[in-house]
Amino acid sequence: MAHRDSYLNKQRITRDDAPFMTMVVGVGFEPTYATRADLQSAAFNHSATPPARHLYRQQTACKNAAVLRDKKAQLICQQRSHFMPPKSGKKHTSAKNRPQNRPMNPKMARPDGAHRAAPPVAPKPPQNGFFIWGRHAVFAALANTERRIAQIYVTADTESALADQMKSLSVTRNSELPAPQIIDRNRLDGIGGPHDKAVHQGIAAAVWPLEPPHLDDFLAINHDTPLRLLLLDQLSDPRNVGAILRSARAFNVAGVITTFRNAAEESGALARAASGAMDHVPYLRVVNLARAIEQLQDAGIVVAGLAGDGRMPVADLAKFDRLAIVLGAEGTGLRRLSRDHCNHLVRIDIDDRADSLNVSNAATIALYAASTARR
Numbered sequence: 001m002a003h004r005d006s007y008l009n010k011q012r013i014t015r016d017d018a019p020f021m022t023m024v025v026g027v028g029f030e031p032t033y034a035t036r037a038d039l040q041s042a043a044f045n046h047s048a049t050p051p052a053r054h055l056y057r058q059q060t061a062c063k064n065a066a067v068l069r070d071k072k073a074q075l076i077c078q079q080r081s082h083f084m085p086p087k088s089g090k091k092h093t094s095a096k097n098r099p100q101n102r103p104m105n106p107k108m109a110r111p112d113g114a115h116r117a118a119p120p121v122a123p124k125p126p127q128n129g130f131f132i133w134g135r136h137a138v139f140a141a142l143a144n145t146e147r148r149i150a151q152i153y154v155t156a157d158t159e160s161a162l163a164d165q166m167k168s169l170s171v172t173r174n175s176e177l178p179a180p181q182i183i184d185r186n187r188l189d190g191i192g193g194p195h196d197k198a199v200h201q202g203i204a205a206a207v208w209p210l211e212p213p214h215l216d217d218f219l220a221i222n223h224d225t226p227l228r229l230l231l232l233d234q235l236s237d238p239r240n241v242g243a244i245l246r247s248a249r250a251f252n253v254a255g256v257i258t259t260f261r262n263a264a265e266e267s268g269a270l271a272r273a274a275s276g277a278m279d280h281v282p283y284l285r286v287v288n289l290a291r292a293i294e295q296l297q298d299a300g301i302v303v304a305g306l307a308g309d310g311r312m313p314v315a316d317l318a319k320f321d322r323l324a325i326v327l328g329a330e331g332t333g334l335r336r337l338s339r340d341h342c343n344h345l346v347r348i349d350i351d352d353r354a355d356s357l358n359v360s361n362a363a364t365i366a367l368y369a370a371s372t373a374r375r
Helices: 002-010 036-040 052-083 135-143 156-167 171-176 185-192 215-221 238-250 268-274 289-298 314-319 336-341 359-371
Strands: 022-027 030-035 130-133 149-154 203-207 227-233 255-259 283-286 302-306 322-328 344-347
Touching: 130 135, 130 185, 130 268, 135 149, 135 156, 135 203, 135 268, 149 156, 156 203, 185 268, 215 283, 215 289, 227 238, 227 289, 227 359, 238 255, 238 268, 238 359, 255 289, 283 289, 289 302, 289 322, 289 336, 302 336, 302 359, 314 344, 314 359, 322 359
Parallel strands: 227 255, 227 322, 255 283, 302 322, 302 344
Antiparallel strands: 022 030, 130 203, 149 203
């Protein structure tokens, strides 16, 4: 203690030497700033100043705690990154940093800078049902007492035409039909599906499929009368089938027979192409077309298949009173089993430079030829 005091006296600092001086002394865990007055006070003595080894230990402990803290933080970051998805390399631009002068989706941009409104929501068909649209198709469905109708949709400019049509129906049929619902024309545009705008003429109906008649019952009703039938051998395009039904209606065909599999189902596209014929011409379904041909032949019906290599000209179809014409799919034509069961194979002579006819056009030509002698 005497040595320390003598040292301080020898190193005495006067006002002339320095206007102000501070000394940093480590006390506890926090540094203490001591002025010259503190150095001369009785409270600041050797016993209150920790030895240098204590300061070294405290500094070492602080460094170790900092190292442990950094390692712990690094471990936590590694654990979090383990559960995070890997970076894709694609640069994502947040909405905050996205340029304001460019729309989010250029296809949705409008000239005035505003975003295009979402399209109107189309009504939904009933479960296991579908939509039919167009005046001829809807009016034929309303008149068909076998057709179950869930809802009728009509625009304001078509309401009067629908009212006139419903006046022609019987009182019983009118009581079975739901009240028409006025709907915006834009909503009806979407009933054909997301990729097909329906040409609805301001009217549509949500319906259920007809119950197909059984072939035995059909033949029992038409057992001894002249008739024309059409058989479809795996025709699956609804527009082709609808066009065939339309021609069948025009030439008074008694019925159209197809299979349950690989065939066109009743749908809005089929009804639209048929232009009302779907509710006038019976649409029969069978499991096996070859067996159906045998059943027709047992009922005294001549079965003729259309084929490019047929020996009989199409004009000879008019000589048969009870006739069934078999149409094959475009490209493949008649299947082998169907060809083998036909009584005749009929050809339609076309220009040598042409490959083939559309199946619906071929059906129209064959029906016209078969009905010429009967007129």
